[in-house]
Amino acid sequence: MFNNKELFKTAFKEQLVSRLGKNMDEATPADIYKILGTLIREVIGREWAETNQAYKTQGEKQVYYFSMEFLIGRLLGNNLLNLGMLTTVRDGLRDLGWNLEEIEEQEPDAGLGNGGLGRLAACFMDSLASLGYAGHGCGIRYKYGLFEQKIIDGHQVELPDDWLQKGNVWEERRADKRIEVRFWGRVEISEEDGRTVFHTVDYERVWAVPYDVPIIGYGDLHVNTLRLWSAESAMDPAKMRMEGQRSYHQFLDYNRSVESISEFLYPDDSGYEGKLLRLKQQYFLCSAGLQSVLRTFEKLGLSYHELPHKVAVHINDTHPTLVIPELMRILIDEKGFGWDEAWDVTTRTVSYTNHTLLSEALEKWPVPMVRELLPRVYMIIEEINKRFCGMLLERFPQRQDLVSRMAMIEGDQVKMAHLAIIGSYSVNGVAQLHTELLKNDVMKPFYELYPERFNNKTNGITHRRWLMHANPKLSQLISDSIGTDWIRHPHQLLRLESFKDDPSFQERIMEIKRGNKLRLAAYIQQKQGIAVDPASIFDVQVKRLHGYKRQLMNILHVMHLYNEIKDQPSADRVPRTFIFGAKAAPGYYLAKSIIKLINVVADVVNHDPQINGKLKVLFLENYSVSLAEKIIPAANVSEQISTAGKEASGTGNMKFMMNGALTIGTLDGANVEMHEMLGDDNMFLFGLRSEEVTNYYKFGGYLAREVYNADARIKRVMDQLVSPGPFCCHEQEFGMIYQSILDHNDEFFVLRDFADYAKTQVAVEQAFLNSQSWASKSIANIAHAGYFSSDCTINRYAADIWQIRPVRPLLEV
Template identity: 65%
Template sequence: MFNNKEAFKQLFQEKLVSKLGKPKMEAQKADVYKVLSSMIREYASKNWIKTNQNYQAHQEKQVYYFSMEFLIGRLLGNNLLNLGMLELVRDGLKELGWDLEEIEEEESDAGLGNGGLGRLAACFLDSLATLQYAGHGCGIRYKYGLFEQKIVEGNQVELPDYWLQKGNEWEVRRPDKKVEVRFKGNVEISKENGELVFETHNYDAVTAIPYDMPVIGYEGEHVNTLRIWSDCSVDSISEFLYPDDSQYEGKLLRLKQQYFLCSAGVQSIVRTFEKLGLSIEHLPEKVAIHINDTHPTLVIPELMRILIDVKGLGWAEAWELTTRTVSYTNHTTLSEALEKWPVSMLKELLPRIYMIIEEINTRFCGMLMKKYPDQPEIVPQMSIIDGHQLKMANLAIVGSYSVNGVAALHTDILMKREMKLFYDLYPNRFNNKTNGITHRRWLLHANPALSNLINESIGTRWIDSPEEMVGILKYSEDSGFQDRTRAIKQHNKLKLASFIHEKQGIIVDPYSIFDIHVKRLHGYKRQLMNILHIMYLYNQLKQNPSMDRIPRTFIFGAKAAPSYWLAKRIIKLINVVAHQVNRDRKVNQKLKVIFLENYSVSLAEKIIPAADVSEQISTASKEASGTGNMKFMMNGALTIGTMDGANVEMHDMVGDANMFIFGLQSDQVLEYYQHGGYAVQNVYHSDARVREVMDQLVSPGYFGLNGYEFEDIFHSIMSTNDEYFVLKDFASYIEAHQQIDRSYRSPKKWQRKSIINIAHSGKFSSDCTIRKYASEIWGLERI
């Protein structure tokens, strides 16, 4: 389409006229974005078509990655980078009078995901395409994202996130690929030639229409597909990401969404497979279906339904094909996060699917009774249907050939504790695949200055082989390299400080330590411990304003689920403390607190390159992996964290000297849980620092309008015996922060630590992770 700057400029101006009927001088930024993104999609479409034709012609095995979330972020800059056009387009636009960074701001963050689960799926798609594997995403085209977060008087207010308001330039509507998804109805059973035949009548039919988005691999030749399904009926199933499930109707809608995705996706996969002209017995040789957490687990009974009811296979053959096709990633050890559905709801909404699940369970329990005749208590513990509930994780394990955790510690906990009975039954089914992030978005695109320095120092091979980033270790003691990495960090901090001033009118010291905690707001992620520690620092500075402390800017970004009351109260506390600290002239030269509203991928790309300190402080054993920790590490931030999730593997690589580790170990936490927790009252009464900040939550004249504003937070700790060990780890957390203060006083030593972290971060590229999935789970070959 264009291979030099002048050709780009000419074509771009022609497209402005042909697409929008506007000459250059009349075009607005939104016009520039619209035309530029459509040009790039058209350009990529040639290789998109070619890639799919290749798969068909060579009958390549393909993996379909099912996820309720794909947090893909903005695509313009990332696609330009992967196509090798970023600098050419940036320079061409500049000569035409536009700034590419400002044009990128015109793109909405796609409302297709919420947190780490969805961002992982997006990183995996990027790596699949770059590494030239045949791998596609299967998701839902939500009309509205989770919500747009506004902070009003310190409170989270949820507004609709209508991300499609201006359209989506990256998608192609494919009505020719539509399928029908059926709900409710009556199942009639008859016999033909001695075989049972199942037919559903009087069902409610919903039309699922796919929208395809190109997933462009690095250097642009290989283009896979993210297919997102939309329901265009009046009472649209696909309208909202994660409808509130605190009430029956919301829960029912979530179940509808899950089956809508699974049924549409599996039907589409089988139709694509049939074009190969092979009998259905070859399905596992050509298709791998992967379910990202339990939300898409209904692919298992849906595939069984198609194989039995549509293809006419017997149960045994259908089950053998299904369990050779489906694999499952577990993302949690939290019991409340392991999905369960009311049997009554499933029976009414999906009668045929429920019959299949019931049969799977009957056969599975029968096998257990034969295997463990002297241990009858095992059967109800492992059963897929437990009384009035369907356990989705149990169904996912039983119906798949691979079950993986997402960090070494997480997988170990699954096998030895949370899913021990299943591991004992299926030891070869369990494996670990530590999560990863795409270094193209999180380093090349988000932090180009640091990427260029790495290129100058060790060459560009690390872009294709991120493990080779370890080559910069030899520069960790080099004062010139240290100075340049410090200057890059300072430039990024100045940019973030400018952004904060523009958005909130608050001046932050760009030479202070930028201490950053950005992730979903949840009790186990312990944003509460962070803000209690800030209250402790504030108390110290109030008592002694001249005390010797390195200035610190604490930055938060987090959304709380709309129905998660305590999480929303913690957001209020953060903002109330921020308001008091930031306007107190006695301390605000040494301490600032910022809450950046509406945390998103595009906001993360501004925040992460500017971080000095990365807060990864989850209760040990609770965070499955984490991927934010990897993004900060890759951009040279030092981690303060517990030995939890992938922090453990980061620590294995860089050691105590280059991280700030604190708190209980996972086995200690699990031991406490087995014995009902610890005596929180003892910590409260024995540590004056703990008692002071806790009392300030309920005392007039401190934080809040009156003495009762944060009583709920106080009682959430004291009356639940401190479920997440906030107070138990508090003293250790204070000491780790004191270590940070001491370390930052030696710039050369700090920068050495930073470089060591960057050097080892290549291991956490999603390219490394996907190579392992492809070879050890899916059986894919690079094209």
């Protein structure tokens, strides 16, 4: 059907009538999207079932990727691309009077993630399926995403992200596979047949109901599963009503508490109730997911001693760390294992990816909270800690300090990163620099104890979504030039190196970039009513708003450029368009103040006639995967300007690189590896190195006020934050930003790197004036981007960590 345009059109019209009772002239764009999604689901249903049967029949080891986030974006276009049906459907819909891009806009971005952590998980799911690995995702089906961001009077306003309001055409509810998850209660200990037995009683039951989303691999018959868990009541309301009014009210309270578990992504944890809800979410995911995994394993009829040979459980950051004590609980309490054999199985089954070097992001939970909510799990954590600390004291009797530094329970806190390292067989960082900092600084004592566990797996992105789907004309040019093998083997993009000095190829690259910029300019005009110059430099910083990512340095530099233009309005300037997109956590007031500053600067710059088109500033609200797909192909310059040593890896840097943008950045995260491949000629580096940052933190020597007093440009923009003028209506408006820099000594070295950043931005402008040289640099970036394909990353995970191999489709067996 999808391989023949006429058959597709016929089937589509029939489905529209049979399912919705409408003819084509009555249909809405939402109707078209719904029928198209339903047709795709029907087409891949057989392959989905056969993939699962192949995994069962061949008995290959399977990976279960546990993550609190899966930022999958929209699935329609990506699924059509992976199925090889994109052209047929686009042409067929056009014949029927519809534009596929318009239909794609009907799909909401799935509210299942926030930033790089969730987008990485989504790229990994795509690569696992496309490479034929038995790899599935395990997450939570949040009713509401992080939030829908609106900018009102320059301020971020958070609205509910009700992404499921119209349902989700891609999911399948599996009520028959529901799992019981238990909270609260108390543990009773008894002796049975000479062994100690633990029973949790008086607990609260919750149903975890799975919703399965098919993850369609590219070009083959592999369809893996993203299983998302929804919390539902395990009590019968009719029975409660019969027991009396008081019990019924108790049921309503219980039901509300249950629904809250899968209601919001990242509930506000500034208070006790919010922290408790987050802990509930994490255990809910871990317990439901792990029980489901083990239920599948049991169908193989093998001893649980074989679990590590058939199952790999991978935890994406510390959020799912409770899989470790939960697996221990199941093995000991339900399968009759002794402690040592349960620990052996657990530590050969679980692997862990660390995603942060920030101490505040390394999760800790209050002991009383864990003990009360999860009494048996806490007992196991306590026993793991006791045995681990005893081992340290036995091996290093002269190093009492190690116990306090490495214990997973210290004071009244449970340290989840310590538990993740101690209870897993592999600990990987996500970029070379990040991994080295883990080994030699943040987790140094653990690396010295378990050097064999630590390894690096630099992040990756799926080139199918971020190049083939987001930038189809560039993708077609690449295939026309080097063939199509790069789609399966992305490292072959290196063959583009031979075209970087070809004037004809350079012109085609620049033409495609111009087309993408025109498309984004039209979107900006439609959304904000602001005309931007497609010939200007599109300088883009889109990512989560955080101090270490230094959006502040970017906007302070824009203020500096504005000041320069105002001082010399007749001077020649290279036109610049600065584009920002970012969400700030609702309780992160400094970040929200920076968003306000960006919007204030944009309003001033864009409405000052003296600027005369030399400078434009845009803040695009509600940054998302689908918006990124519009922005990234249009970018000339990619801002990757985090404080060195703070960004674990980054994946936005890879997406921009793959689409031919040039990076201005610090030697941080994966920028380091980009620089190793590209050299100084093809990216723009500035700023402190990570070792210099570390030395400042350890030994001091940096005074922000000295820099402020020594550089007139910096003093001017900083004073503009709090003095009446174009950017400040009253001195309190941006006082928090001012104080964070000068009174709190500029934690992320914004002022320290400002001068070098401004100098490097001048070099960017000069390079842009030579269009042929710029195009050559852009081609070099695209050519080397294959290294950062998530296909390559997943192959490294498969070989080095999970020990899995591709599974042949059932039809080929």
